[in-house]
Amino acid sequence: xxxxxxxxxxxxxxxxxxxxxxxxxxxxxxxxxxxxxxxxxxxxxxxxxxxxxxxxxxxxxxxxxxxxxxxxxxxxxxxxxxxxxxxxxxxxxxxxxxxxxxxxxxxxxxxxxxxxxxxxxxxxxxxxxxxxxxxxxxxxxxxxxxxxxxxxxxxxxxxxxxxxxxxxxxxxxxxxxxxxxxxx
Amino acid sequence: xxxxxxxxxxxxxxxxxxxxxxxxxxxxxxxxxxxxxxxxxxxxxxxxxxxxxxxxxxxxxxxxxxxxxxxxxxxxxxxxxxxxxxxxxxxxxxxxxxxxxxxxxxxxxxxxxxxxxxxxxxxxxxxxxxxxxxxxxxxxxxxxxxxxxxxxxxxxxxxxxxxxxxxxxxxxxxxxxxxxxxxxxxxxxxxxxxx
Ligand SMILES: [Zn+2]
Numbered sequence: 437x438x439x440x441x442x443x444x445x446x447x448x449x450x451x452x453x454x455x456x457x458x459x460x461x462x463x464x465x466x467x468x469x470x471x472x473x474x475x476x477x478x479x480x481x482x483x484x485x486x487x488x489x490x491x492x493x494x495x496x497x498x499x500x501x502x503x504x505x506x507x508x509x510x511x512x513x514x515x516x517x518x519x520x521x522x523x524x525x526x527x528x529x530x531x532x533x534x535x536x537x538x539x540x541x542x543x544x545x546x547x548x549x550x551x552x553x554x555x556x557x558x559x560x561x562x563x564x565x566x567x568x569x570x571x572x573x574x575x576x577x578x579x580x581x582x583x584x585x586x587x588x589x590x591x592x593x594x595x596x597x598x599x600x601x602x603x604x605x606x607x608x609x610x611x612x613x614x615x616x617x618x619x620x
Numbered sequence: 621x622x623x624x625x626x627x628x629x630x631x632x633x634x635x636x637x638x639x640x641x642x643x644x645x646x647x648x649x650x651x652x653x654x655x656x657x658x659x660x661x662x663x664x665x666x667x668x669x670x671x672x673x674x675x676x677x678x679x680x681x682x683x684x685x686x687x688x689x690x691x692x693x694x695x696x697x698x699x700x701x702x703x704x705x706x707x708x709x710x711x712x713x714x715x716x717x718x719x720x721x722x723x724x725x726x727x728x729x730x731x732x733x734x735x736x737x738x739x740x741x742x743x744x745x746x747x748x749x750x751x752x753x754x755x756x757x758x759x760x761x762x763x764x765x766x767x768x769x770x771x772x773x774x775x776x777x778x779x780x781x782x783x784x785x786x787x788x789x790x791x792x793x794x795x796x797x798x799x800x801x802x803x804x805x806x807x808x809x810x811x812x813x814x815x
Contacts, residue, residue, distance in 0.1 A: 510805050523634035536691055542652050581637060581646045610645060
């Protein structure tokens with residue numbers, strides 16, 4: 437979503453949402469992320485107002501004290517920014533890509549199944565299988581920090597078997613045009 | 621890759637991450653950026669412990685992971701290529717910038733009234749609004765940013781100040797820094813005599 441993003445032309449306005457809206461956003465985050473109210477309070481303290489940054493193509497970004505924390509396309513899932521995910525990597529279930537796939541991801545490509553189910557990749561065990569359309573943190577072989585946020589296109593056990601096709605669609609990745617925006 | 625995946629129970633503290641000041645990535649991802657050589661040089665100076673952690677013989681061995689030696693060689697070649705490309709691009713951009721023209725047009729409105737239009741300052745990372753304000757204050761006159769007939773931004777200053785502006789650019793006064801004076805050209809735009 438942020439392969440090409442120019443703040444000066446792609447942002448149309450910034451407004452604080454009504455407090456009822458902020459409450460429902462908070463609830464959405466608590467239900468969509470693996471996060472406790474205490475941890476969310478660290479990230480977005482109740483006394484801090486959230487700012488809704490309206491962007492092109494029905495993309496909404498939300499900031500606290502200027503720093504982008506999460507974003508949403510239409511009324512889809514609430515994606516954490518990669519910078520936030522790197523600080524709190526356990527808020528999303530994890531998948532991993534092998535070392536060979538890293539440079540493709542950094543070029544803005546979606547992740548193909550073979551990069552996830554090869555020996556260097558990682559998929560959750562069968563008893564923790566993820567349904568299709570799960571928001572995931574994407575880690576990389578041999579690296580400590582997540583490299584992208586995406587959404588699975590197949591159920592994870594199916595993903596394990598697939599020899600081709602897109603396994604995870606990327607929402608934001610290291611080095612995209614959202615990455616340099618530390619403050620808006 | 622580690623397979624443990626604990627659900628957060630309570631308040632988890634944020635992870636501490638070391639970011640590279642050259643390429644902005646977490647240190648472990650510098651090797652995939654377009655400035656790897658510079659990243660390494662910087663880290664060696666800035667934090668030798670982190671440097672050893674990432675680039676000691678041991679670290680280099682273990683990061684290969686499941687990637688074959690051949691694939692790793694290819695990766696290194698790609699990175700070197702990427703780096704060379706980024707450098708060439710930066711060079712070309714600088715060259716282009718330094719040869720970018722600035723035109724100061726002296727426009728005759730009527731017998732005694734002139735306006736001066738300045739075009740091309742933005743190529744030198746000068747904010748046009750700031751420059752307009754600077755001219756307005758400097759010459760105690762009106763100055764504004766507007767579009768010319770070609771749809772490009774230019775600064776229109778009230779009054780005949782073309783040669784004064786040229787001088788300010790030559791001296792690099794105020795916001796007008798970094799423009800080679802040879803790039804500056806003054807052109808006359810005389811009113812056509814209809815009679
Ligand atoms: Zn770096």
